[in-house]
Amino acid sequence: MKDLKSEIKAIGVRLEFDEVGIAGVNKFKTDQLAAKDRVRKGLFGGLSWFTEERVMVANTPEDLLPGCKSIISVAISYFNEGQIYNDGKLRGKVARYAWGLDYHDVIKQRLRLFVLDITKLIGSEFRSRIFVDDGAMNDRAAAERAGIGWFGKNSNILTSSHGSWVFLGQIITDLDIVADSPNLKTCGDCQLCITKCPTGAIEAPYTINNDLCISFLTIELKGVIPRDLRPLIGDWVFGCDICQDVCPVNIDVVKSQEKYFKKRHDFDALDLLPLLSLNEEEFRYKFKNSPIKRTKLEGLKRNVCVALGNLKDKRAIAPLLEAVLDKSFVVRVHAVWAIWRIGIDESTKAYLLQALNVEKHPEVIKELEYVLKNLGMLI
Numbered sequence: 001m002k003d004l005k006s007e008i009k010a011i012g013v014r015l016e017f018d019e020v021g022i023a024g025v026n027k028f029k030t031d032q033l034a035a036k037d038r039v040r041k042g043l044f045g046g047l048s049w050f051t052e053e054r055v056m057v058a059n060t061p062e063d064l065l066p067g068c069k070s071i072i073s074v075a076i077s078y079f080n081e082g083q084i085y086n087d088g089k090l091r092g093k094v095a096r097y098a099w100g101l102d103y104h105d106v107i108k109q110r111l112r113l114f115v116l117d118i119t120k121l122i123g124s125e126f127r128s129r130i131f132v133d134d135g136a137m138n139d140r141a142a143a144e145r146a147g148i149g150w151f152g153k154n155s156n157i158l159t160s161s162h163g164s165w166v167f168l169g170q171i172i173t174d175l176d177i178v179a180d181s182p183n184l185k186t187c188g189d190c191q192l193c194i195t196k197c198p199t200g201a202i203e204a205p206y207t208i209n210n211d212l213c214i215s216f217l218t219i220e221l222k223g224v225i226p227r228d229l230r231p232l233i234g235d236w237v238f239g240c241d242i243c244q245d246v247c248p249v250n251i252d253v254v255k256s257q258e259k260y261f262k263k264r265h266d267f268d269a270l271d272l273l274p275l276l277s278l279n280e281e282e283f284r285y286k287f288k289n290s291p292i293k294r295t296k297l298e299g300l301k302r303n304v305c306v307a308l309g310n311l312k313d314k315r316a317i318a319p320l321l322e323a324v325l326d327k328s329f330v331v332r333v334h335a336v337w338a339i340w341r342i343g344i345d346e347s348t349k350a351y352l353l354q355a356l357n358v359e360k361h362p363e364v365i366k367e368l369e370y371v372l373k374n375l376g377m378l379i
Helices: 004-014 029-040 052-058 103-122 139-145 192-196 214-220 280-286 291-311 314-323 329-342 346-358 362-374
Strands: 019-023 070-077 091-094 128-131 166-173 202-204 236-238 269-271
Touching (some): 004 019, 004 103, 019 139, 091 291, 103 128, 192 202, 236 291, 280 291, 346 362
Parallel strands (some): 091 236
Antiparallel strands (some): 019 070, 070 166, 128 166
16 A cells, blocks of 8 residues: 555545645644634624634644544535626626535535545544535635645635635644655735725735635625625626636646536526516526525525625616515615615606605615615705
């Protein structure tokens, strides 16, 4: 038998992972300190579960699997080209990672096969725990230590062959495997991801303010998006790829060969107007097995309203007027804002004034009053 590390990496290649590396299980001390500092500064706003206690566990592999000795770190590319649509429809952009099937399900199943194949290889069972961007596990720190890639200033892991367009997975195990050397590359003086972020969410290299990040605002944030940030979101309706699109490392990267991450339907650029009339059942059916379901129907409709407001196409007025009657106050707030952004005629002004007279929710009332005051209809 070859050495264990070579055999394990060969299994990873057979399972079609693009990168496989081995990391030691010492604490990720630098990452732990940086994350704790972000928590204390309130940069994980909206993620109440991201506490200092969680940071401690995430950066201490021994806490995740007592007696562990190694971390098998994997990466798999999801990079595919989007489609150019010339159909005249109003469309909203979706982060590339959500074009295909939900990566959690795909990679977890493959990592389970990885564990089974290693069991067959060594002829006995061993202890392990699998993570795919879930649970208290610092996957990026493990990937860097395993030589998979290096930290970009946007906090993503950058790989030499696939850029930052990779999903990460980890197997913490009690197998004693010789570790790889960390990837010591850096981004040098490049600041493109920082300067091109429209909301200024990358406040400093490796420091993201969640409250300003378009991905956070369109996926994780529940409720009303701050009014001053809505114009900066543009036509993104789920996530954001700007800091990756501008990254020089991502130029001419190898395309993904993974069939499960190929683009489904028009999930790269959603047809917006029909989404405003979706019900819960239709939403679950359309986005079954898609990461897009994470934002839930209310969040998606909210994001659609913001995108339509920024596209400023009058074809959206009628569907948005319907959305002013949506059962969700969150959707109603953003529909009112979008109508104002697009431009309002006299009949629409009268409609919004009537909506103000019957509206009960304070957030919607506040938005209606803001719009109507700006239109000179309220003092």
